[in-house]
Amino acid sequence: MPVNIISTEKLSFCYNGIEVLQNISFAVQKGDYLGVAGPNGSGKSTLIKNILGILQPAQGNIHLFGQPLADFRKWNKIGYLPQRLAVLNTHFPGTVREIVQLGVERRGNFPGIKQVLQTMDIEHLSSRLIGELSYGEQQRTMLARALAGNPELLILDEPTTALDPQTRDNFYRLTQELNRHQGTTIILITHDTGVLGNYARHLLYLDKKVIFSGTFEDFCNSPDMAGFFGMASQHIICHQHDRSNL
Amino acid sequence: MSLGEILSFAFVQRAILAGVLIAAVCSVLGVFLVLRRMSLIGDGLAHITFGSVAVVLFIGISPLYITLAALPLVMLSSLVILRLTHSKKIQGDAAIGIVSSMGIAVGIVLASLSGGYNVDLFSYLFGNILTVNQTELLLSFIIFLIVVGCVIFFYHDLFAVTFDEELAQSMGINTRRINILLFILTAVAAVLAMKVTGIMLVSAMLILPPLTSLQLSISFRMTIFVSVIFSILSVICGIIFSFLLNLPAGGTIVIFNVIFLLIIFGISRCKNILRK
Numbered sequence: 001m002p003v004n005i006i007s008t009e010k011l012s013f014c015y016n017g018i019e020v021l022q023n024i025s026f027a028v029q030k031g032d033y034l035g036v037a038g039p040n041g042s043g044k045s046t047l048i049k050n051i052l053g054i055l056q057p058a059q060g061n062i063h064l065f066g067q068p069l070a071d072f073r074k075w076n077k078i079g080y081l082p083q084r085l086a087v088l089n090t091h092f093p094g095t096v097r098e099i100v101q102l103g104v105e106r107r108g109n110f111p112g113i114k115q116v117l118q119t120m121d122i123e124h125l126s127s128r129l130i131g132e133l134s135y136g137e138q139q140r141t142m143l144a145r146a147l148a149g150n151p152e153l154l155i156l157d158e159p160t161t162a163l164d165p166q167t168r169d170n171f172y173r174l175t176q177e178l179n180r181h182q183g184t185t186i187i188l189i190t191h192d193t194g195v196l197g198n199y200a201r202h203l204l205y206l207d208k209k210v211i212f213s214g215t216f217e218d219f220c221n222s223p224d225m226a227g228f229f230g231m232a233s234q235h236i237i238c239h240q241h242d243r244s245n246l
Numbered sequence: 247m248s249l250g251e252i253l254s255f256a257f258v259q260r261a262i263l264a265g266v267l268i269a270a271v272c273s274v275l276g277v278f279l280v281l282r283r284m285s286l287i288g289d290g291l292a293h294i295t296f297g298s299v300a301v302v303l304f305i306g307i308s309p310l311y312i313t314l315a316a317l318p319l320v321m322l323s324s325l326v327i328l329r330l331t332h333s334k335k336i337q338g339d340a341a342i343g344i345v346s347s348m349g350i351a352v353g354i355v356l357a358s359l360s361g362g363y364n365v366d367l368f369s370y371l372f373g374n375i376l377t378v379n380q381t382e383l384l385l386s387f388i389i390f391l392i393v394v395g396c397v398i399f400f401y402h403d404l405f406a407v408t409f410d411e412e413l414a415q416s417m418g419i420n421t422r423r424i425n426i427l428l429f430i431l432t433a434v435a436a437v438l439a440m441k442v443t444g445i446m447l448v449s450a451m452l453i454l455p456p457l458t459s460l461q462l463s464i465s466f467r468m469t470i471f472v473s474v475i476f477s478i479l480s481v482i483c484g485i486i487f488s489f490l491l492n493l494p495a496g497g498t499i500v501i502f503n504v505i506f507l508l509i510i511f512g513i514s515r516c517k518n519i520l521r522k
Contacts, residue, residue, distance in 0.1 A: 052416040075418025082413055092281060093460060093469040094409060102406055102417070129463055 003030045004066065005153050005185045006051060011060030013043070013050055020046050022209040024060070028187060028202075030152075033179045035200030036189045042207045044189045045083050045157055052080060052155070065152075079151030081142055083158045083189075090131040096141050097126040104149045112148055119174065120144040121167070135162040143171065147178075154178065157189045172199055197238065252489050257376055261495070264378040265481035267390040268438045273455035273477035274397055275432050277470050280456045281408050287327065287429070288449035290342035290349075291436035294323040296445045297349035298437075299370045300356040312370070313382050317437050323349065324433035328425055373444025373496035375485060382441060389434050396427060397470075404428070405466060442481065443496035451477070454503035461507070461514045476506050 006028040013021040021043045028034050036044050049055040051062055053069055062069040065077060100113055117123040120140045125133065130141055139162045146154060154175065160168040176199055178184040188200060196203060203219050205212040212225055219225055220238035252258055279285055298319035299312055307315045323345050330341030357367055369377070378386075397404065406414035407424045414421050432452070439451045455477035459469045484499030491498075 049412070054412050054415045073418065075416070078416070080413070080416040082410070082416070089281065091460060092409060093464060093466050094405070095465045098405070098466050099409065102402075102409065102413075127465075129465075132463070 004028065004063065005030050005032070006187075007061075007063045008047075008051065009061040011047075011050060011062065012058045013046055013055060014058045015046075019058075020208060021050070021057075024206075024210055026204055026210060026213045028185060030185055031179070031183045033176075033186045033199060033201045034188070034204060035196035035202070036187060036204045036206065037191065037193060037196060038206035038211070044206055047206065048080075048155055048157055048187070048189065052078070076149055077152040078155065079146035079149060079153070080155045081146040081157060081159050092129070092131050094130050095127050096122055096130060096133070096144075099130050099141055100126075100144045100148050102145055112150060116144045116148045119147070120171075136164065136167070139163060140167065147174075150182075151184065153185045153187070155187045155189075158191070159188070160190075160195075175199065247490070249486065252486060257378075258485065258489065260378050260380075260383050261375045261485055262482060264383045264386045265375050265442055265485055265499070266478050267386040268435070268442050269451065269455070269477035269481040270474050271386075271390055271393045271431075271435045272439050272451040273459075273473040274393060274470055275428070275435050276452040276456040277459070277473050278404055278408050278428055279432060279452055280460070284338070285449065285453045286339060286342050287324075287432055288436055288439075288452035290327060290346035291320055291324055291433050292440065292445045292448035293346035293353075294349035295320050295437055295440050295448070296367075296371065297352035297356075298323075299440075299445075300353035300360075300367060303367055304356040304360050311381065313385060313437055313441060317434060320437050321430050321433045324429040325426065328429045370440055371445050372494060373440060373442055373447070375442045375481075375495045375499075376489075378441060382438075386438055389438060393431050393435070396431060400424065400427065443500055447496055447500050450500040450503060454500070454507055455480070458503070458507040458510050461510045463514070476503070476510075480506060 004027045007026070009025050011021060011024040012019060024043075024047060036047070038044050046055065050057050051064070051069075053072075064072040065074065097113065097117070100117060104112060114123070117126055120143055122137065122140050122144060125137060125141075130138055133141065139159070143156075143159060146156070156175070160171055163171065172195060175184075175186055175188070179186050188196070190196060197216070200216070202215055203212060204210065211228065212219060212222070214222075216238065220234065226234050253262075276285075276288075279287060295316055298316035301319065302312050302315040327341050327345050330336050330344060331338040333341070336344070353367075403414070403419045403424050406417060406419055407421050407428075411421050414424075435452065436448050439448045443451055455473040456469070458476045459473035462469075462472060464472065480499050480502040483502045485495055487493065487502075488495040488498040
C-alpha cells in the first residue's frame with residue numbers, strides 16, 4: 001500500500017480575516033514528483049508554510065510521514081527551499097559552507113557537504129560570505145542547503161528564478177535523478193508549466209482552493225481543464241510531459 | 247603611577263575581571279541581536295533596569311544585592327517585550343518603546359517618592375565598574391558560564407534563527423524557545439552591563455563590538471570571536487585609562503569601543519576602495 005508522505009484534509013488558512021486557502025485536501029505519496037502551480041496570490045507558498053508548521057491553519061488536518069503535524073519530529077527528512085531570498089540580510093556574515101552545513105550540522109553528515117557543493121558548482125565559493133554573492137549564487141547556496149542532508153522529501157518553492165538556463169536545466173535533471181534513483185519525493189512550486197510538464201508526475205493547481213489534483217494523464221484528458229486553461233495551453237503542457245517520458 | 251601599580255590594586259583586578267566577563271557576554275549576544283535588527287532591545291532593557299533598580303532601592307534592599315534583585319524584574323520585562331513583538335498590531339520597536347518608557351517612568355516616580363535621586367541610583371545611571379563587589383564578580387562569572395554554555399549548546403539553532411526565522415522553523419527548530427532564551431540572556435547581560443557602563447550606555451556594550459567585528463566580513467563564528475576580542479580590549483583599555491586620567495570608567499570604555507569601530511571601519515573602507 002502506498003505511503004502518504006504528506007496529506008492534508010479540509011485545510012483552510014486565513015490572513016487578516018481573508019481566507020487564503022479554502023478546504024484544501026490532497027496527498028503526496030512516497031516517490032512522487034508533484035508540481036504545484038497557480039496564479040500569483042493563489043496560496044501556493046502559504047500551503048507549503050502550513051504544511052511545514054511555519055503558519056498555523058485556521059482549520060483542517062495535516063499529516064507528515066503518517067504522523068499528525070503536531071507530533072512530527074523528524075524534520076531532517078525534509079529539505080526546504082523558501083521562495084523569498086530577495087530579503088536576505090546582505091550583511092549576514094555566514095559563509096557558503098556555514099549556510100550549507102545548516103542543513104546537516106545537527107546530524108553530523110559532513111562528507112555530504114563537499115559533494116553537494118560540487119553538485120551545485122559552488123565549491124569555489126565555500127568560504128565567501130553569502131551576502132557578497134550574486135542572487136543566482138545565493139540561490140545555488142540555498143539549494144545546496146536543502147539538498148545537503150539527503151532529504152526524503154524535497155520542497156522547492158520557485159527554486160530556479162535567478163539561475164542561468166544551464167544551471168537551471170542541470171538542477172531539474174538532478175531533481176529528476178534524485179526522484180527516480182533515490183526515491184526522493186519532490187514538491188516543486190513554479191509558474192513554469194513547461195518545467196512541470198517536463199519533470200512532474202502529478203499536478204496540483206491552486207487558486208485558493210484546489211482547481212485540479214491528479215496525474216498528467218487525468219489533466220490532459222480533462223475537458224474541464226481544457227476549458228479552464230484553454231486547449232492550446234493544455235496541449236503544450238501535455239505535449240512536453242509526453243516528450244519527457246519517451 | 248605605573249601599569250604594574252595600577253593592576254596591583256584588588257579593586258582594579260576585580261573591575262578588570264568582571265569587565266572582561268561582562269564584555270564577553272554582551273559582545274556574544276550582541277552579534278545575534280544586531281543581525282536580527284534588535285539592537286534597540288539593549289537600550290529598552292537598560293531603561294527597564296533603571297526602573298527595576300529604583301524599585302529595589304525603594305524597597306530598601308541592600309545595595310550589595312541590587313544587581314541580583316533587579317534581575318527577575320528585567321527578565322520578566324524582556325519576555326513582555328517579546329510577547330508584544332509577536333503581536334500583529336504592535337511593531338517590534340514600538341514594543342521596546344512601550345516597556346522601556348514604562349521602566350523610566352517607574353524609576354522617576356519611585357526616585358521622587360524616595361526623596362529624589364539618591365547616590366545609589368545615580369551610580370547605576372552612569373556606572374562605576376571600579377566599585378564591583380565580590381557578589382557581583384561571582385554573579386558575572388556564573389552568568390558568563392551560563393551564556394557561553396547556552397550559546398555553544400544552542401549555536402546551531404541560534405545561527406539558523408538569526409539567518410532566517412522561517413527557515414529555522416521549517417527545520418523543526420522551536421524558534422519561540424530560542425527567542426525566549428535570547429531575550430532572557432540579553433536581560434541578564436543588560437543588568438550586568440549597567441555596572442560597567444551605566445544604564446545610559448548599556449546598549450553600547452551590546453552593539454559596538456559586534457558592529458566592529460561585522461566590518462571585517464568574516465565567517466559567523468569568527469564574527470563572534472572577534473567581537474569578544476574588541477569588547478574585552480575596550481574594557482581593559484577603558485579601565486586603565488580611566489584610572490590614569492581620572493575619567494569615568496563607563497564612558498571611557500564606550501569611547502574605546504567607538505575608536506575601535508572607527509579604525510576598523512576606516513580600514514575596511516580603504517580595502518574596498520583599493521579592491522575597486
